[in-house]
Amino acid sequence: MSNKLNTYLLLILYILLPGCNSRPEDVIFEDKLTLELKERIIFPLNTTTKRFGSKVGYDKKSNSIYVFDDYKYELHFFSLANGTKLKTIKLFKEGPTGIGQVSRLTTDGIDSIITFSRLTNKLHVITNNGQVVRSQLLLSYDDSDPSIQTFSNSFNYNELTNSIYIPVRNNNFTTKNNNKPLLEYNLRTKEKRLLMKWEDDFKEYLGKNETIFGTLNKHENKYVSSVPFDSHISVIDLKTNEIKKYYAGSNNAEAPPKFKGSFTDFNNYKYQVGNNWFRNILYDEYQKIYLRTITFGLKITENSVEANMQQPRKSKNKSNDNTFTGVILLDSSFQKIGEVKDIMLNDEAFATVDGIYLKDNLYEKNNEDILVFKKYLYVKK
Numbered sequence: 001m002s003n004k005l006n007t008y009l010l011l012i013l014y015i016l017l018p019g020c021n022s023r024p025e026d027v028i029f030e031d032k033l034t035l036e037l038k039e040r041i042i043f044p045l046n047t048t049t050k051r052f053g054s055k056v057g058y059d060k061k062s063n064s065i066y067v068f069d070d071y072k073y074e075l076h077f078f079s080l081a082n083g084t085k086l087k088t089i090k091l092f093k094e095g096p097t098g099i100g101q102v103s104r105l106t107t108d109g110i111d112s113i114i115t116f117s118r119l120t121n122k123l124h125v126i127t128n129n130g131q132v133v134r135s136q137l138l139l140s141y142d143d144s145d146p147s148i149q150t151f152s153n154s155f156n157y158n159e160l161t162n163s164i165y166i167p168v169r170n171n172n173f174t175t176k177n178n179n180k181p182l183l184e185y186n187l188r189t190k191e192k193r194l195l196m197k198w199e200d201d202f203k204e205y206l207g208k209n210e211t212i213f214g215t216l217n218k219h220e221n222k223y224v225s226s227v228p229f230d231s232h233i234s235v236i237d238l239k240t241n242e243i244k245k246y247y248a249g250s251n252n253a254e255a256p257p258k259f260k261g262s263f264t265d266f267n268n269y270k271y272q273v274g275n276n277w278f279r280n281i282l283y284d285e286y287q288k289i290y291l292r293t294i295t296f297g298l299k300i301t302e303n304s305v306e307a308n309m310q311q312p313r314k315s316k317n318k319s320n321d322n323t324f325t326g327v328i329l330l331d332s333s334f335q336k337i338g339e340v341k342d343i344m345l346n347d348e349a350f351a352t353v354d355g356i357y358l359k360d361n362l363y364e365k366n367n368e369d370i371l372v373f374k375k376y377l378y379v380k381k
Contacts, residue, residue: 017132028253032330033289033338035086035376038355040363043067043078043371044085047341054153055102061109062086067371069223077110078371080352089113090130097132099124103148104155104166112159116166118148125187138185138192139168144175144192146183153347154214154280156222162188163238164177165223167209181212182223184238196225196236196243196337205229206271215283215290217308226281226292231255232293233281234332240278246334248274250294250326252341266305273308275291279344288332288380291356293345296324310330317341338381348373 003208016261045051050072055068056283064077064086073093077086087110092098103118111128116138120334125134146168166183182192202210205228213226221238236242245350249255256275261267279293296317302308315322319341327345329338 006058015025019335028164029336031251032339032381033330034379034381035327035343036354037338038375038377040360041080041083041357041373043083043373044277045369045371047369048072049074049076051371054347055105056359056371058348058357059107059353060352062106062353064110065371065373066107068102070102075105075348076115076337078356084085086110087128089128091126097130099126099132104153106155106157106265108157108159111177116148116155116164118150121145121148122359123153123185131160134187134188136185137168138183141171141173144173144178146180147171149181149211151211152213153364154212156214156216156223158216158218160218161221161238162186165214165216166214167214167225168194172301179361181210182225182236195241196221196234197240199227199230201258202229202360204257206259206268211277213280217283218285221342224281224283224290226278228277228279229256230278232366233290233334247329248278248290248292248328248330248334251339252319252326253294253296259343266303269305269308270300274316280347280349282345282349282351282356284356286353287349289378290330290334291335291345291349292328292330294326295344296326298324343376 016038022116041064049067050292051070055065059066064082065078067076073091075089075091079086092368101117101119102115104116113126115124121139123136123138124132126270149167152167154167159303164185167181167275170179178194180196181198182195184193184195211228215224223238224234225234232245233248235244253276254347259271275297278296283290295314299314299316300308301311315324316325323342325344326339326341327343331337346374347361350357356376357373361373365371
């Protein structure tokens with residue numbers, strides 16, 4: 001039997017045999033789906049609510065956008081259908097009903113608000129009249145717990161199981177058994193679990209090592225994580241704790257190498273800016289599609305940070321079209337079905353039955369009195 005035939009048979013077996021859940025990067029995928037911009041939706045803001053703040057999201061039960069004003073400590077809800085304001089809820093930073101600093105925020109309807117503070121490690125559950133009905137310390141140095149991750153804003157709530165999911169990282173007090181990247185906390189049982197595991201070589205990717213981005217498949221009770229340096233995504237079954245990996249890389253860029261050489265300002269800059277990195281991941285429960293962001297590195301042509309920053313930005317993506325971002329599309333079985341360039345999932349991205357919504361900070365970027373979302377639709381190629 002020829003070597004070529006042997007190779008072909010081995011490849012077929014690799015793809016078809018049970019348990020072989022990752023794909024080699026040279027496998028050609030069926031590129032059958034893309035995203036197209038349909039429209040922009042604009043919401044009016046008051047003078048104290050920050051357009052570029054991170055406390056923005058989607059409330060499924062009321063089909064509304066919520067925006068947190070961290071100056072007045074007010075939470076505003078706007079109808080996604082027509083842009084009108086539905087409700088404003090007054091929260092309190094200090095006092096008997098104070099919730100302190102707000103690092104993460106999500107909702108389960110207008111009458112159930114969940115906040116988390118990175119400074120106090122406390123989670124608060126709040127009603128639609130601003131009353132705090134629960135305060136819970138989630139992470140403690142006394143318990144050798146990890147800390148909330150700094151560069152990931154992933155904050156997922158599964159109303160079907162009453163569980164919160166927050167990416168976490170190691171600190172000086174964290175024990176080896178607690179050094180895991182995902183915190184699960186059940187609001188009903190008050191049970192806390194640390195889940196998943198870091199890759200064995202994760203420390204060799206410099207500043208990108210202790211960050212994960214995640215999304216929930218609520219109906220299958222799975223958490224899907226995207227780490228910046230890995231072409232594969234990790235999927236944990238939250239019932240069995242079984243973890244599987246699937247290829248979710250880009251045809252337009254290679255995964256970054258491990259950091260090598262001495263640590264200098266320029267070498268750090270060259271590594272961080274000159275490589276491709278994966279970022280946010282989103283599950284669209286309506287179309288049963290996963291979306292994953294990749295950012296393409298810049299071509300480094302000079303020998304100093306300052307000199308490179310003065311040069312025109314040139315992308316390292318393989319198409320040489322000077323696009324700097326892309327989104328990889330996967331079906332419900334984690335098979336790649338498309339890749340869209342010049343688009344990026346931000347922290348506020350969400351899916352509805354009508355499409356994918358991405359916060360737009362560039363449209364009328366000098367106008368701080370509006371909040372803008374772009375609506376995308378899937379289109380077959």
